[in-house]
Amino acid sequence: MSRIDIKAVLNFSAFRPEPDDSTASWRRRFPVMRTLFFGFGRNALSWRSIERTGKIDALEVARADPKEILSQTSARLKELTENGWCSVSVNTRYVISLETNLSRRVGSEELLKTNPRAVLGGRYERGKQYALTHNPETNSSILFSCEEEQTRRVETIFREAGFQIGRIACGTYVLLRHALGLVNTTKGSEQPVSTFLIVCCEGAVCALVQDQDRWLELRSRTDVYEDDLAPITDLLAPFQARLAPQIGITLIADEPLPGITERLAAVLPNRPINDLSQPGLLASLMLQN
Numbered sequence: 001m002s003r004i005d006i007k008a009v010l011n012f013s014a015f016r017p018e019p020d021d022s023t024a025s026w027r028r029r030f031p032v033m034r035t036l037f038f039g040f041g042r043n044a045l046s047w048r049s050i051e052r053t054g055k056i057d058a059l060e061v062a063r064a065d066p067k068e069i070l071s072q073t074s075a076r077l078k079e080l081t082e083n084g085w086c087s088v089s090v091n092t093r094y095v096i097s098l099e100t101n102l103s104r105r106v107g108s109e110e111l112l113k114t115n116p117r118a119v120l121g122g123r124y125e126r127g128k129q130y131a132l133t134h135n136p137e138t139n140s141s142i143l144f145s146c147e148e149e150q151t152r153r154v155e156t157i158f159r160e161a162g163f164q165i166g167r168i169a170c171g172t173y174v175l176l177r178h179a180l181g182l183v184n185t186t187k188g189s190e191q192p193v194s195t196f197l198i199v200c201c202e203g204a205v206c207a208l209v210q211d212q213d214r215w216l217e218l219r220s221r222t223d224v225y226e227d228d229l230a231p232i233t234d235l236l237a238p239f240q241a242r243l244a245p246q247i248g249i250t251l252i253a254d255e256p257l258p259g260i261t262e263r264l265a266a267v268l269p270n271r272p273i274n275d276l277s278q279p280g281l282l283a284s285l286m287l288q289n
Contacts, residue, residue, distance in 0.1 A: 019085055022167055026087065026287045027054065029166065033082040036163075037283045039171065039202045039254075040154055042092040042223050045069040046202060048283050049080045056280040056287075059255060063226070067157045074161040084163040087286050089171035089254075090154060091202045091222060094146040096173060098208075098218035099123060102141045104134060131170075133177055137192075137213040144173045171201040171254055171282045172220070176208070178285055179252040179276060184213070196243055196271070198236065200225075200253040200260070201282065205232055211244055229260055237267040248272040254282035 017024035026035070032052050039046035045066040049057040062069045070077075078084050103119045105111070109132050117124040119132070123143070129151060131144040151168060158165050176199045184193055192212040199206040206220040217239075225231045248271050249264060256277045264273055278284070 019083075019164070019166060025289055026166070030082070030085060033085065034080055035166070036077060036081050036086040037286055038086055038088045038158075039282075040066050040088050040090050040092070041203050044091075044203065044226070047077065048280065050283065050287065054287060056283045059280070070157060070161040070163075074163070078162055081163075085166050086158065086163050087167045087169070088154060088158065088165055089169055089174070089202070089282060089286075090146065090150070091171055091204050093150045094144065094170050094173075094222065096170075096176070096206055096218065096220035097143050097145075098215055099141050099143045100139050102132065102134075102143070108132070131173060133180070135213070135215050138215065140215040142176070142208075142215070142218065144170060146170070167286070169286070172199050172204045172206050172222075174285055174289075175199045175201055175252050175254065175282060176206055179250060182276060183210075183250055194244065194247045195250045195274075196239065196247050196268070197250045198252070198264070200232060200251070200257060202254060205235055207236055207239065209239070209243065209247070211247060217242070229257060229263055232260065233263045233267045236264070240268050243268070243271075248274065251275045251277060252281075253277040255279060 017029050019029050021029060034052055035050045037048045037050060043065060044061060044063045046059055046061040048059055051057065108119050112119045112130050112132050116130050120130065127148050128145045129148055133142040135141065154168060155165055179197055179199065183195055183197065194211045197208040197210060203225055204222040205224045207218065208215060209217040221235065224235060249268060251260065251264065251273060256279060261273050261275055
């Protein structure tokens with residue numbers, strides 16, 4: 001065994017996954033390395049530095065074409081990383097929909113990555129990437145899709161700026177799954193959960209109506225808001241007439257949105273609001289996964 005190999009064993013680096021191994025968690029792949037977490041929008045780019053200790057630094061946002069922003073800031077931002085490693089949340093040009101009667105064969109979520117037609121049947125479209133979340137109590141499923149071309153474009157933009165992408169995800173979909181896990185802590189019909197789940201992530205909004213464990217309606221839109229939160233409540237106000245009286249609101253955002261609960265209370269009155277938002281929440285979830 002060479003001296004380098006012995007050192008790798010002694011400091012445990014020999015037992016760590018490779019940085020480009022997306023099946024391993026971010027913490028395991030980059031345990032003592034500085035990395036960056038980006039939010040990629042249609043006309044905006046945000047970023048946070050992740051320190052060697054795992055500390056998440058403050059959010060920075062620039063509004064312009066992301067490629068242009070990176071061309072101007074890449075030299076400075078790369079200094080905040082080890083070898084340019086970063087994670088990217090794509091916040092534009094995707095679709096989240098509510099579907100029924102999709103295949104639930106064992107391993108279907110993994111099969112979706114290699115043979116999506118076998119899982120989606122007639123809903124399959126060539127040139128798209130998919131992710132899937134099943135409702136364990138009904139035949140409903142939440143389906144995420146985006147164009148492969150969009151993913152390749154994001155990869156090219158960051159590669160040309162000198163970065164290495166360790167993971168690409170959709171922040172809205174990540175937050176939606178996280179919130180569903182927090183809300184649905186009991187399984188079965190003895191304590192069915194009803195809530196109006198609202199996800200906000202760097203301009204994107206997703207709203208899901210859950211009544212007695214059933215997913216009844218989902219609406220998802222990207223590029224809805226920037227600093228003005230009025231477009232969020234304009235999008236959600238029509239739900240008031242369709243929500244059962246007992247249904248409260250569960251809100252989750254990548255960052256707390258000052259004033260959003262007051263706005264929601266105005267257009268969705270007499271409904272308790274449970275705000276699950278936390279500073280740096282999406283980046284924290286990325287570190288764990």
